[in-house]
Amino acid sequence: MMYEYWLAKVRPLSARKKRKLKDAYGSARAVYYIEEKDLHRLGILTKQEIRLLCRKTESEKQLEEEWKKLEMAGIQMIPYGAPEYPQRLTQIQDPPFALFVKGDLPPENQPTVAIVGARKCTPYGEQMALEYGEAMAGAGIAVISGMARGIDGAGQRGALNGGGRTYGVLGCGVDICYPREHIGLYTDIMKNGGILSERIPGEPPLPAYFPERNRIISGLADVVLVMEAKRKSGSLITADQALEQGKDVYALPGPADSPLSEGCHQLIRQGAGILLSPQDLLEELGMERICIMKKSDKNKKMLESPENMVYSCLGLFPKDVSYIIEETGLEPGRVMEALITLVLEGYAREISKNHYVRAEKGPGRKI
Numbered sequence: 001m002m003y004e005y006w007l008a009k010v011r012p013l014s015a016r017k018k019r020k021l022k023d024a025y026g027s028a029r030a031v032y033y034i035e036e037k038d039l040h041r042l043g044i045l046t047k048q049e050i051r052l053l054c055r056k057t058e059s060e061k062q063l064e065e066e067w068k069k070l071e072m073a074g075i076q077m078i079p080y081g082a083p084e085y086p087q088r089l090t091q092i093q094d095p096p097f098a099l100f101v102k103g104d105l106p107p108e109n110q111p112t113v114a115i116v117g118a119r120k121c122t123p124y125g126e127q128m129a130l131e132y133g134e135a136m137a138g139a140g141i142a143v144i145s146g147m148a149r150g151i152d153g154a155g156q157r158g159a160l161n162g163g164g165r166t167y168g169v170l171g172c173g174v175d176i177c178y179p180r181e182h183i184g185l186y187t188d189i190m191k192n193g194g195i196l197s198e199r200i201p202g203e204p205p206l207p208a209y210f211p212e213r214n215r216i217i218s219g220l221a222d223v224v225l226v227m228e229a230k231r232k233s234g235s236l237i238t239a240d241q242a243l244e245q246g247k248d249v250y251a252l253p254g255p256a257d258s259p260l261s262e263g264c265h266q267l268i269r270q271g272a273g274i275l276l277s278p279q280d281l282l283e284e285l286g287m288e289r290i291c292i293m294k295k296s297d298k299n300k301k302m303l304e305s306p307e308n309m310v311y312s313c314l315g316l317f318p319k320d321v322s323y324i325i326e327e328t329g330l331e332p333g334r335v336m337e338a339l340i341t342l343v344l345e346g347y348a349r350e351i352s353k354n355h356y357v358r359a360e361k362g363p364g365r366k367i
Contacts, residue, residue: 133158146214224250
């Protein structure tokens with residue numbers, strides 16, 4: 001395994017060429033000791049790649065020390081060809097040479113769905129990601145995503161709220177929590193799923209790594225859900241890769257004039273499924289809910305008027321106070337009192353001055 005780790009570290013040699021080298025010489029250890037003339041004779045590497053492979057920057061003793069540090073940090077390395085390597089990833093065009101894992105890998109017999117979308121999402125997109133994540137978890141489906149800000153994090157938090165398992169694919173080493181503010185989510189995912197990456201532990205989150213990690217997200221998923229996306233975005237890259245891999249893609253419709261819905265509408269126009277509700281999706285996938293999500297008693301209780309009237313008026317799109325006053329027919333003072341009560345109890349959110357949305361996730365539950 002130490003030599004597998006060494007070969008995984010050789011950059012920028014591609015995963016495909018690393019696999020060819022292992023196949024040709026039988027093991028990563030044999031590749032480590034191969035002579036330069038033999039590599040030339042093999043004919044699959046460029047001169048620059050041969051020099052790179054033969055330039056040993058670390059002794060075997062240093063490699064052994066690095067390997068022991070990984071073990072002590074609870075980081076597993078699963079090379080391509082190992083029994084534990086995800087079968088789903090062997091089916092994609094360019095599977096990673098090795099995966100580094102903290103926690104677990106998705107079980108082969110559990111259905112999986114990827115929930116991806118914009119980092120700078122709207123309250124609507126965030127809420128939908130949370131609801132779909134929770135519903136998928138309730139049906140026994142594991143949620144795969146990139147643990148990014150916005151949609152990714154919301155979908156994975158929803159899965160955890162639903163008592164399910166979720167797996168974060170990072171564009172950096174698994175020992176780095178990125179973004180840093182998701183440290184709570186990172187910790188929870190390790191306890192209820194796993195963090196994985198093809199990047200060597202310690203590697204920082206570089207821009208070029210994120211499009212590459214998207215193929216792993218789609219590769220591990222049976223179905224990909226795009227919640228919000230601009231016309232040119234990483235989420236559409238994930239969707240395109242999923243389609244190339246033969247996976248079903250669904251997209252969430254949104255306001256016609258929203259840039260964050262352009263990517264989803266483009267996917268729908270190209271034939272992607274339309275996300276109407278979590279229950280509708282589960283029925284279409286032929287999944288039966290394993291457990292029914294039970295809302296808290298506080299969520300179930302009947303709100304007294306005028307709170308009930310104001311709450312009924314709210315939705316997932318922001319509504320101005322003046323609109324709510326006109327809709328309910330209540331006095332402005334009563335409307336403001338009701339809104340303050342709803343916000344304090346977790347039934348509503350003020351997303352900008354005097355603009356409110358319904359907080360379906362319920363009191364006291366944060367993304």
